[in-house]
Amino acid sequence: MSEKITNWTSADDLMIENAIRRGASRRELLQMMMIGGIAALAGSTILGRATSAIAATPVKGGFVKAAGFTSSTADTLDPAKASHSTDYVRCCAFYNRLTFLDGQGETRMELAESIESGDAKVWTVKLRKGVTFHDGKSLSSADVVFSLKRHLDPAVGSKVNALAKQMTDIKAVDDGTVEITLVDPNADLPTILALHHFMIVADGTTDFSKGNGTGPFVCKEFQPGVRSIAVRNENYWKESGPYLDSFEFFAISDETARMNAVLSGDIHLGANLNPRSLRVLENNPAAQPFISKLGTYTNLNVRLDMAPGDKQGVAEGFKYLINRELIQKSVLRGLAEIANDHPIPATNRYFNAELKQRAFDPERARSLFQKAGVLGQEIHITASETASSSLDYGMVLQQAASEIGLKVVIDRVPSDGYWSNHWLKDTVHFGNINARPTPDILFSLLYKSDAPWNESRYKSDKFDALLIEARGMLDDAKRKQTYGEMQAMVSNEAGTVIPVFMSNVDGVSPKLRGLVPNPLGGMMGYAFAEYAWLEA
Structure with a gap:
């Protein structure tokens, strides 16, 4: 029985807590745990723990130190970038x-009081009243218009320009309506507007070093x-939170050092730990x-516009050479x-x-590489600690390649500068893509011909037309059929090798409470600071 309790993870505790919050009956909760292989006595313990966690009252105060896994001098407080x-x-x-997006992936209103449309083409946004920026300025429709239009300006370099370009007209109807x-x-x-890049900034902002927003915290110091x-925004417009007095955020690029910092109590949260931990x-x-x-x-990205990826069969060969089950079971514990080369x-x-589902088939991979004329040649793959588990993926791939006569060299590069100097640029390299809530967002950002993050330079007029x-x-039903066709196109035609979807493991202090999983990523969709609190 103790073994079964051990196998019940904190994520499953949170699942039970969320189910209780949604009004699930005790019978439904016990059925959930039976499916998970939890004995009755253990189930009662878990129920008690979950009920106690919900009953715990958040405590105001305290200072939290948290460490992410990537950082550089290009760090920015400009949401568009x-x-x-x-x-x-x-x-x-x-x-x-x-x-x-809440923990269940449902779209909720934040600065908008409502977002409505009769035809899904013209949308009316009503803003909340009584919201102020950190500098005391009141939120108005002018701020929203300015914030959204910035994504359309090529000079800004917005990371979601491809998504924003579908907005052909953004105008203020009155002071509180857009x-x-x-x-x-x-x-x-409404779901697209929940992405991190679509944060609302004050009208006319050109200096983003102060982080002047309407958010739960005020920027005291920022060194890229x-x-x-x-520090806590004492004039925050929401009735509850934030609870912390302040928090410090920085990066520890080495995963072992990040985990040790959590274990020693030097930090309260260490993001994105290796499953081995x-x-x-x-x-x-x-x-x-x-x-x-x-x-x-x-994912492994084989650029289709550069050698060796421009040779037919090379990208497909890597898709058959990647051992997905080995990565799932051994590398990621x-x-x-298991994924199928689409997002x-x-x-x-x-x-x-x-x-x-594409299978692990080294012989088929060997045949494809042989026809492409690359067997016996060296193929360099760029990997880095900052692209989660890519070094481990590289070793798995390198071993499989050696058994079919393909010479794969893993070029390990530092975390600092990886995303600006190697990702999207090197001929064959690893990427790391955060979760996105809709196919449209994923395809628009990653696979449309002019997508800003088109990692393999995939181009298809048919795909672009289906997306629109x-x-x-x-x-x-028809929409699902179309998205299904697009998934097949990406899986079979693009140069992105996506072996598995990863669960995210953050290491946290037992004193750090209030965290629930969020579909936008680890650390509670990166918004942990607003909701976390420290147990006294």
């Missing part, structure tokens, strides 16, 4: 969005590549794992779900379950 988790954490602390007109209908607009210190965390009273089951993945996880309602068509479909 945010490109990694460290930026997202800070933007979530200093700004708000019009909408946000009208957004899309080039084509898109029922996903070093650290940030945030799970057993250490579970058996140490000084820390515990916070597991988020997401659609996050680390079971904290992953839509099985938990998404638009997932194509009919697409045949699917946005305006009100027939959900």
